[in-house]
Amino acid sequence: MTTLESGSATRPAVLRNRTRNVVRLQFVNTQTFLWVPALVLGGAWVLTMLIYWILQNAGVTGVKTGGGSQAPLWYFLVVGIQAMTMTFPFSQAMSLTRREFYVGSLAAAAVSGLGMSLVFVLLGLVERATEGYGMNGYFAYLDWLWEGGPLAAGLTYFVLTMLFFIVGFWSATIYKRYGTAVLTTVLIGIGLALVGVVALVTWQQAWPAVGQWVLDTGSLGLTLWAIAVCVLLAAGSYLTLRRMPA
Amino acid sequence: MDSVIEVRNLTKRYKDVLALDDVGFDIRKDTIYGFLGRNGAGKTTAMSILTAQNLPSSGQVRVFGEDPYENARVLSRMCFVRESQKYPDDATSRHALASARLFFPRWDQELADDLVEEFQLPLKRTIKKLSRGQLSAVGVIIGLASRAEITFFDEPYLGLDAVARQIFYDRLLTDYAEHPRTVVLSSHLIDEVSNLIERVLVIDGGRIIMDESTEDARALATNVVGDAATVERALHGREVIHRESLGRVASVTFLGRLDAAERDALASAGIDLAPVSLQQLIVRLTQQRTPGRDAFAAAAQEGSLR
Amino acid sequence: MIEEGKPLFVQIAEQVGDSIVDGSIAEEAQAPSTNELAAFYRINPATAAKGVNMLVDKGVLYKRRGIGMFVAAGARDLLLRERRNDFALRYVQPLLAEARRIGLEPDDVVSLIRAGAEPATP
CATH class of the missing domain: 1.10.10.10 (Winged helix-like DNA-binding domain superfamily/Winged helix DNA-binding domain)
Incomplete structure (x- = not known):
């Protein structure tokens, strides 16, 4: 049986490469994973620079920071949604398991997120060296983020991209599997839970303690917490996908 | 016989629909199957479960002796070409074929290139912008060139013209002859595929109602035409599956064959015997639905008449 | 075909x-x-x-x-012999059945065959 022989000879290697090839499959959507994030990042940067330049010319010489660098993070929600909705049905046609698809998609997000974080760190380094492009305006170099150094800042940024990606991916999975009503219910549930936490903290008059905890933990500490949240969400997302029909 | 797929007591229930109702069948190795039945009979559901794209409500599925669910070892040896396959938004035909090359271990690029040329598939166009026929061609090329040990084609020809369909049939046959494998072909164009398939699996209302070699299936029924009274007398006690008449002439299809003596008797009584094509047979068999199942369709029809 | x-x-x-x-x-x-x-x-x-x-x-x-x-x-002879044996059953019987149906006697059929076998006159 020649087919059997050639089959068993190639199979292990073939199986090993499948998850890695999912990354290539996801990157077919260069728009989603490369160009649009780059555009969002570039656009946010240009806009921020323009505003700083206007402020600078208007005589505002103090330290200027803005939320522009958040935009690409938010965009990773979209990346997560599209990685799921656009590619999952095709991944099934490629005879992939849901696990292979999921792990490969996370890896693809990680590649994109790492690239984003790298650009972010490089910008921050430039900003630190040029004192905010000579106008005291900062896009990527935010004091509290960089207190642990460029690596820590990069890690925070990377973890946030993954967090947003996983949330987007999970939401899309819930939507595709159960429909709008269930997704909306889940989101309202999460909203209620958050309001509940806020209420609890307020009633206990614990805000100072919470503030102190945040300060004590620092951005790197918070990042580690975020990693824990990522792992939890990723597990939940996988469990939802695991029995998802194509 | 070597079975590559074994299905036992398979049931799939959607909210209020029983798509598969305690189904059991085997699929033999290196055989081309026609998987036939009406829309909504359960064909796509069955194929989705066999390829682990969907999950059964209950029952067992074994492919190459294993459960296919989340089983890369088994899945990598199968290919399921869906009628309504979705592709990534930005993907071009070239991307789709390049992806398939990554995931199907027995992929034949030369065959894929040939087929692209024969179907005149524009490689650089995004799949979103392809015509319905070109979209089908992408699926057909993936299904043929993947050379998976089990390939499912679910109505693969939508939008393909007669010439393109002939290309598909011819290529399927020649490639199958050189590289025998199991093919499960679901189709409404039964006449077109009846000579290609070695076995017929007919599903109706979520149940398998026929699992035969094509040759035996062809011999299942006989059609007689002649004077209505004579025909009725001659066929007394036979299982009639279809009856129509024009004046005093009746055309009756019944299950079973006639022996030589019966044939002679009918012939001398002036009654003509006609073979029943596979398509006719399956149309006749699947049109006899239980009233309950058809209640909805009947109600809908009544509604439109009022 | x-x-x-x-x-x-x-x-x-x-x-x-x-x-x-x-x-x-x-x-x-x-x-x-x-x-x-x-x-x-x-x-x-x-x-x-x-x-x-x-x-x-x-x-x-x-x-x-x-x-x-x-x-x-010897395959050709084998097939010829078989087909000649089958000839009556496959061709003659249906011919006679139709003839009976339309009221032709076997003799009429024979003369029709003779006529059909003659080269067409210009």
Whole structure:
């Protein structure tokens, strides 16, 4: 049986490469994973620079920071949604398991997120060296983020991209599997839970303690917490996908 | 016989629909199957479960002796070409074929290139912008060139013209002859595929109602035409599956064959015997639905008449 | 070329038989392979194989290992004899049945055949 022989000879290697090839499959959507994030990042940067330049010319010489660098993070929600909705049905046609698809998609997000974080760190380094492009305006170099150094800042940024990606991916999975009503219910549930936490903290008059905890933990500490949240969400997302029909 | 797929007591229930109702069948190795039945009979559901794209409500599925669910070892040896396959938004035909090359271990690029040329598939166009026929061609090329040990084609020809369909049939046959494998072909164009398939699996209302070699299936029924009274007398006690008449002439299809003596008797009584094509047979068999199942369709029809 | 009613593999065997009877495939020459037949008649190779096997069982074809199917010596005579035997059943009986239906006597049929066999007069 020649087919059997050639089959068993190639199979292990073939199986090993499948998850890695999912990354290539996801990157077919260069728009989603490369160009649009780059555009969002570039656009946010240009806009921020323009505003700083206007402020600078208007005589505002103090330290200027803005939320522009958040935009690409938010965009990773979209990346997560599209990685799921656009590619999952095709991944099934490629005879992939849901696990292979999921792990490969996370890896693809990680590649994109790492690239984003790298650009972010490089910008921050430039900003630190040029004192905010000579106008005291900062896009990527935010004091509290960089207190642990460029690596820590990069890690925070990377973890946030993954967090947003996983949330987007999970939401899309819930939507595709159960429909709008269930997704909306889940989101309202999460909203209620958050309001509940806020209420609890307020009633206990614990805000100072919470503030102190945040300060004590620092951005790197918070990042580690975020990693824990990522792992939890990723597990939940996988469990939802695991029995998802194509 | 070597079975590559074994299905036992398979049931799939959607909210209020029983798509598969305690189904059991085997699929033999290196055989081309026609998987036939009406829309909504359960064909796509069955194929989705066999390829682990969907999950059964209950029952067992074994492919190459294993459960296919989340089983890369088994899945990598199968290919399921869906009628309504979705592709990534930005993907071009070239991307789709390049992806398939990554995931199907027995992929034949030369065959894929040939087929692209024969179907005149524009490689650089995004799949979103392809015509319905070109979209089908992408699926057909993936299904043929993947050379998976089990390939499912679910109505693969939508939008393909007669010439393109002939290309598909011819290529399927020649490639199958050189590289025998199991093919499960679901189709409404039964006449077109009846000579290609070695076995017929007919599903109706979520149940398998026929699992035969094509040759035996062809011999299942006989059609007689002649004077209505004579025909009725001659066929007394036979299982009639279809009856129509024009004046005093009746055309009756019944299950079973006639022996030589019966044939002679009918012939001398002036009654003509006609073979029943596979398509006719399956149309006749699947049109006899239980009233309950058809209640909805009947109600809908009544509604439109009022 | 392919008709309903008669099993497909029988029709394939008859088609190959025709080629042998009319001499287009000579004795001891190679017969078309199963795959060639399948591709030409657009039928499942298993069906074509069944037709070929039918001819092998009859002694019309024989297999040379690793090369393919060949027409046996004496195959043409064998087929001719068989077809002449079948002639009455396949052609004469239906002819007479139709004749009876439309009120022709066997003698009328015979003279019609005679007339039909004569070369057409200009």
